[in-house]
Amino acid sequence: MNFDARKYVIMAFILLVGGIYTIRLFYMQVIDDTWTLRAQEIAEKRKEITPPRGVIFDRNGKKIVSNRTYYNLMMVETEIKNLDTAAFAKLIGWTIEEVRNRFYEIRKGEGTYKNPHTGKTTSNYQKIRKYPFIKELTLEEISRIAPHLENFPGFYEEVTSMRNYPFSNGANILGYLSEVTREEIEQDRFYKPGNNIGRSGIERFYEKELRGIKGIKYIVTSALNNAIEPYADGKYDTIARQADPLKLGMDMMIQAYGERLMQNKKGCIVAIEPATGEILAMISAPSFDPNLLVGKRNISLNYPKLATDKNMPLFPRPLQAEYPPGSIFKLVQALIGLQEGVITPESGFPCDQSMVGCHPGHYASSVASGVQYSCNPYFYAVMRRIIQQNIKKNMFADAEIGLNKWHDYMLSFGLGKSLEADVSGQRPGVIPNAAYYDKWYGHHRWAFSTIRSISIGQGEVKLTPLQMANIAAIIANKGWFYTPHFVKSIGRKGPLPQYKVKQYTKVESKHFSPVIEGMRRVVNEAGGTARLARIDSMIVCGKTGTVQNPHGKDHSVFIAFAPMHNPKIAIAVFVENSGFGGTWAAPIASLMIEKYLRRKIKDKEKEKRILEAKLSNMEDLPIDEENQNQPD
């Protein structure tokens, strides 16, 4: 048998493989560009330049959040020659041991790659790459080191930027930055390890608006590797762009003043401009200096201290603390009663103390005087008429209808749901509806008498201080509000669209006058509960509240707006465990109003009394003296 022809089979086989490989290579290299993109992706030829974050101004154009330049000491191992470790350690103020450990730490921090085929393990660390040897050095520190760096080849300084707060106020509201987590990097391709992200407050809510646009430089690392050159002569490079500044509605002057007034107290102040919904001030006491949480070094040093502080300085009370509102709630009850037509402005109820206690010596003959005297039986009667409207014969079914109707009114006031201001972490508060009580007592097992304590803002009802201030703003506007918000403008644009929509409550404007008249009397007439809130030649309208607290001393509450005609500021003050609303919260609110509208305080005695007061069972005093620099 002759097998010579078989050489053609073998040749054909060889040429077939060669032909197929040529076609494949033509496809891979010339036609299909996915591999080119993949190569760009993996060669890490992109160098990102992170711009400084957008700055933040207050309503008067004061820069309240800016950036400060910091320096990283970088090192490239291949360029380090004959390192005199002892001299270097002395220069940066470390021990020789610490310097050695740092080298080891950097190498280890990069992790390793294990080749599954050869079983070889190689470190991801590359001797030719730059790594930060020391991060976040201040100008003073680097200026001591930098002049001597020429003696230590392979070490460089590199500029980075971090947040800086010229005023030590508003920490809870502004929020802070920290390094992105692995999950965040996976979710959003914008971030790279080591980048910062807004962790709370405004920084978090406006993260996308503040972070800006990263610049990207494409760099070719050749096989000669040390030669790094711009890719395609920089044709595809983009320039880093800092984000537009944010302008807040906040007035840093009264924010700082409010924090001073609240020193040695626990509680909050929230002030809103009724006509726009802009938040003028939001004080959470006790607070801390925002500069304490700038940069990795500071965070790791200070965060644990702040987090374990028993006074909870990190807790943003105006947004997250849910308090029973106390008597200030009566204002809303009166408004609902009037709108429902179950009372008229002239309705009077006797101070019948069979169900609830009251202070003696008054008869509330109208809505205005009911508010003025803050008469508990009066508002029990109002609430009973709202809940039990005799629509159904069955008392329980009737209460169910009445309560749900009442609940709808409450929602229209922004209560019982998150207000959705432009700051992260807001609680909704609690406004019970029928389903809520059904769960507690069972279906048709409750009526007004069961739930009566909510009439006067006790019991199950809970509001955040932001919601309380918003009630004041609604009354000032006679029935509508803009959702409270901090940011007045983003660059040249106005606030976010959702803050330009007027929200109407279910109570018509005409019903507000008697309530406002009552609030005027509270402050300005004999028998009012907030005589301490008076300001000379200005009509302040307000309502006190004293929240019964089963765990300790009552909380002191006051909401107000001023001036009575054409209101400029609506305010809520809440001081924990301090007693009557009229004693502490009311004068604090009046001082804030006077400071905001007049810029100075006439009654120095009143101011002194507040500043010196130590209330609320403070554990160690968290606000240290140096923090009280007063901006003006």
Next chain:
Amino acid sequence: MRKNDSLIAQLDWPLFITYLLMLIFGIATVYSVAFNPENPNIFSFDEKYGKQILWLCVSLFLGLIVFLIDSDIYRKFAFPIYLFVLSLLVLVLFMPPINGARAWIGVGSMGIQPAEFGKIAVSLLLAKYISELSVKQQTIGNVVGAAMILLVPMILILLQPDAGSFVVFTSFLFVMYREGLTFDPIILAIINSFPGVKMKYTWVGSHFIPILFVAIFLSIITLILSTIEIDFFFLPFKVSGAMGVLVSLVLFAIIGLLIIRQFGSKRDRSRGTLIIVLGLVLSGGLSFGVGTGFNSLAPHQKDRIELVLGLKEDPDGEDYNRNRAMAAVGSGGLTGKGYNKASVSSVESNHVPESETDFIFCPFAEEWGFLGTIVLIFMYMFMLIRIIVIAERQRAAFNRIYAYCVAMILFYHFAINIGMNIGFAPVIGIPLPFFSYGGSSMMSFSMMMFILLKLDSQRKDVLR
């Protein structure tokens, strides 16, 4: 001896020059990839390029010795050489493992890999064995005898373990096929054991080896392409990978038919047409069957197969070699990034591990683009066909068989090494002959080549 009988006159210059060109290309690529700015001199022996040149000099010196010795020695000493290499293959199993395999004898960077030299030894002995078979007849004994020569070193290599070299040893099956030692006798014996069946010859049995390998090759390509869609710029729709294979097969068949119509005799024409049509139907059916069969598998079975083929891998996960290699090759484009400008596959950037040894094709393809790779493939095609031409012109069966061994070994290295760079073969570490950095492979391939050249130069001296 007349003047034109001298070595220079009788040397096959086309093959020798191709060999030298490949070495130069190889060293240039190693120099580009492993360049260290601290030792920029190409002759600095601290660096891989310097060492590679050193290995080249050693190889050329060995070549000189080969040229000086009479070629008859290889036939005479084939068995002792074989035994010597076998003993090395046993010895290597007692060496400390490097990278998980006991493949190296020697210390540090100066070690050798016995498996590399095993290829030469087996080639020589196989050539001797087959050429000395008294009657060129297919008997079970002959087939088993030849198979034993392969199997013993293959088993020893598997113990190391070195999957790459193991696979390369199956290339000798093609040599056996060329020499008529196929598995037909075994298949016939099985078939004829049925009562009443009496066959002298089965087409499948005698062409078992190429059919098997074509089937494996087609299946792997179909599997690899079955999960992707190819977007041709001149077509308005996307072509699925399996469809692409079928279309390619039809194209090849048409080309084959045209060639036969043009050049074949009348008898060849009808026979060739039948073979091609039958082959098209069978291979098309196979690739279609594999494609649909694969897609109907349960997900975990699919995963398993995809894992073995290296199809399934997280691009940034552990097994990222091939993805990076393909990125390097694919990013070369038409004209490449230019010499010394490989960005993905440079050693320092560390994206493609082993880019100076097993993955040397990456930096080459990245720097020279499609124009470079087509030249490389052409050089290999030329070398392989040239070796077969040389083989066929030998008078002595020993020479011819040995030449086929060399051709098939080189072909295997070429096909698998390039294949794993373009996603057509699983990643098994075998070098690209004459390109990859490494002393053992450089020396063994050079020796193989020099012995072939020497045998060829003396082909007229040999009478039988």
